[in-house]
Amino acid sequence: xxxxxxxxxxxxxxxxxxxxxxxxxxxxxxxxxxxxxxxxxxxxxxxxxxxxxxxxxxxxxxxxxxxxxxxxxxxxxxxxxxxxxxxxxxxxxxxxxxxxxxxxxxxxxxxxxxx
Numbered sequence: 001x002x003x004x005x006x007x008x009x010x011x012x013x014x015x016x017x018x019x020x021x022x023x024x025x026x027x028x029x030x031x032x033x034x035x036x037x038x039x040x041x042x043x044x045x046x047x048x049x050x051x052x053x054x055x056x057x058x059x060x061x062x063x064x065x066x067x068x069x070x071x072x073x074x075x076x077x078x079x080x081x082x083x084x085x086x087x088x089x090x091x092x093x094x095x096x097x098x099x100x101x102x103x104x105x106x107x108x109x110x111x112x113x114x115x
Contacts, residue, residue, distance in 0.1 A: 002087035004079040021107035024067035
């Protein structure tokens, strides 16, 4: 099993926390639409903890969406992936596709802005 986690202090760009000029609800809406398009099973949406848990065979994803202020929201991921081959690569590609989808609709502010 491979665990991939994004965060403020990651060295690899795709794994750093990404920030957008948007609200929690705006990012949540785009993310939920994206994972439905990807045929993920949405297990839970917890607005109290701002987490969305979804899964497909061989991959579990927890997305953490945090609104820093009304127009700055970040998204991080915790992914358990257990594909026979390429688990890390598939998890990173998933993250890249999510971020591209968000960036197609909301302004990207930067990475790791609050170290």
